Amino acid sequence: MATIDRTRRAFSIDETVALLAHTPATLDALLRGLPDSWIAANEGDKTWSPFDVIGHLIHGERTDWIPRARIILEHGEGRAFDRFDRFAQFAVSKDRPLSDLLDEFAALRRQNLEDLKALKLTESDLDRRGRHPELGVVTLRQLLSTWVAHDLDHIVQVSRVLARQYSDEVGPWRAYLRIISGQQG
Amino acid sequence: MATIDRTRRAFSIDETVALLAHTPATLDALLRGLPDSWIAANEGDKTWSPFDVIGHLIHGERTDWIPRARIILEHGEGRAFDRFDRFAQFAVSKDRPLSDLLDEFAALRRQNLEDLKALKLTESDLDRRGRHPELGVVTLRQLLSTWVAHDLDHIVQVSRVLARQYSDEVGPWRAYLRIISGQQG
Numbered sequence: 001m002a003t004i005d006r007t008r009r010a011f012s013i014d015e016t017v018a019l020l021a022h023t024p025a026t027l028d029a030l031l032r033g034l035p036d037s038w039i040a041a042n043e044g045d046k047t048w049s050p051f052d053v054i055g056h057l058i059h060g061e062r063t064d065w066i067p068r069a070r071i072i073l074e075h076g077e078g079r080a081f082d083r084f085d086r087f088a089q090f091a092v093s094k095d096r097p098l099s100d101l102l103d104e105f106a107a108l109r110r111q112n113l114e115d116l117k118a119l120k121l122t123e124s125d126l127d128r129r130g131r132h133p134e135l136g137v138v139t140l141r142q143l144l145s146t147w148v149a150h151d152l153d154h155i156v157q158v159s160r161v162l163a164r165q166y167s168d169e170v171g172p173w174r175a176y177l178r179i180i181s182g183q184q185g
Numbered sequence: 186m187a188t189i190d191r192t193r194r195a196f197s198i199d200e201t202v203a204l205l206a207h208t209p210a211t212l213d214a215l216l217r218g219l220p221d222s223w224i225a226a227n228e229g230d231k232t233w234s235p236f237d238v239i240g241h242l243i244h245g246e247r248t249d250w251i252p253r254a255r256i257i258l259e260h261g262e263g264r265a266f267d268r269f270d271r272f273a274q275f276a277v278s279k280d281r282p283l284s285d286l287l288d289e290f291a292a293l294r295r296q297n298l299e300d301l302k303a304l305k306l307t308e309s310d311l312d313r314r315g316r317h318p319e320l321g322v323v324t325l326r327q328l329l330s331t332w333v334a335h336d337l338d339h340i341v342q343v344s345r346v347l348a349r350q351y352s353d354e355v356g357p358w359r360a361y362l363r364i365i366s367g368q369q370g
Contacts, residue, residue, distance in 0.1 A: 006222075006225060006226050006227045006229075006234065007226070007227065007228055007229045007349065007350070007352075008349075008350055008352065008353060009222060009223070009226070009350040009351065009354075010354070011351070011354045015220055015223065018218070018219060018220065019219065019223070019347070022214060022215055022216075022218075022219070025214035026211055026214040026215040028214070029207060029210035029211040029213070029214045030207055030211040030340070031207075033203070033207075034203060034204065034207070035200055035203065037191075037194060038194070038200065038204070040191060041191050041192070041194070042191045042192065043192055044191075044192045049191065132357070135357040135358065135360070135361075136357065137357075138356055138357055138358070139356065141354065142354065142355055142356035142357070142358060143358075145351040145354035145355045145356075145358075146351075146355045146356075146358040146361075146362065148347075148348070148351055149348040149351050149355055149358075149362050149364060149365055150362065152344040152345070152347055152348035152364055153344075153348060153362055153363060153364040153365075155215070155340065155341075155344045156340075156341045156344045156345060156348075156363075156364055159337040159338075159340045159341045159344070160337070160341060162204070162333075162337055163333070163334040163337035163338060163341075164192065164193075165192070165193055165194040166193075166194065166196070166330040166331075166333055166334050167192075167193060168193060169194075169195070169196045169326065169327065169330035170327055170330045170331045170334055171323055171324065171327035171330075171331075172317070172320040172321065172322075172323055172327070173320065173323070173327060173328075173330075173331040173334075175320070176320075176331075177331065177334050177335065177338055178338060178341075179334060179337055179338040179341055180334060180338075
């Protein structure tokens with residue numbers, strides 16, 4: 001009997017859409033209604049709080065994923081993507097409650113997934129190439145895969161920021177908590 | 186003006202309950218309805234899948250957090266906690282659909298938070314000491330803080346397992362994705 005490799009999946013557009021559709025509700029369930037001090041928590045210096053991350057995700061919906069997919073489909077490698085502003089969220093989010101940001105992220109994601117489905121991408125579309133200003137040649141398939149992993153990376157970040165607030169309070173259990181000790185499993 | 190330290194929070198029972206109450210809905214939003222192959226995904230060898238993690242959390246609700254809190258309150262350091270079985274979930278979950286496990290986890294967590302509130306813990310209760318079979322003396326405050334961090338650690342794990350399924354598909358973006366490259370930020 002063949003052993004199934006459970007560590008990798010080949011790209012699937014349907015599975016990608018399913019995963020992307022789950023992110024707004026996941027972050028909403030994790031964050032909405034938490035005390036403000038937890039929403040504003042960070043890991044020191046210029047690290048991001050959960051609040052900052054939601055602003056970053058909103059900016060990505062507006063300027064990164066679908067706009068870059070369209071650049072690939074319309075211009076191929078002939079036009080590099082616009083650079084992504086990793087600090088735009090501080091303007092996007094200023095003085096707004098988290099609940100507003102969560103609602104906006106959910107609405108933008110819904111619309112972007114509609115737009116993605118409307119593109120009716122074929123396998124050969126997914127092989128089309130674009131040009132990233134730093135990484136060089138990338139494919140549409142790689143862009144959409146990255147969208148999924150990027151969402152999950154920020155769910156990790158938000159969870160880690162929250163958990164580390166109790167770094168001192170957990171006492172001896174620190175040794176068992178990879179999220180606090182910094183070890184990856 | 187004093188700088189506020191946003192990297193640590195002192196333990197608060199109300200905030201702890203708020204955080205613990207968010208976990209079942211977060212994992213539900215992340216996982217319910219995903220294709221089976223993603224639910225069964227892992228990081229190789231004996232690493233856990235999202236499915237395995239939910240079984241582990243169920244077993245924790247049954248045998249770890251509240252039962253250990255009661256041992257501290259009733260026996261103090263006089264009686265060590267029972268050892269936690271880190272493999273019990275394979276029996277708990279066998280042949281059950283994920284939706285069942287998510288429902289059971291949510292119901293157990295709800296009941297456990299009711300039980301926790303009913304204990305009406307005072308500050309001096311939180312200082313009470315118990316004995317962990319490996320870590321030695323721990324306090325009730327440390328146990329409850331660990332419950333929070335443990336939830337978040339498993340949200341991190343599930344998110345990481347999912348993201349890494351596309352480790353190859355993201356191509357050059359791998360360099361930017363800490364969740365795949367393994368670097369912690």
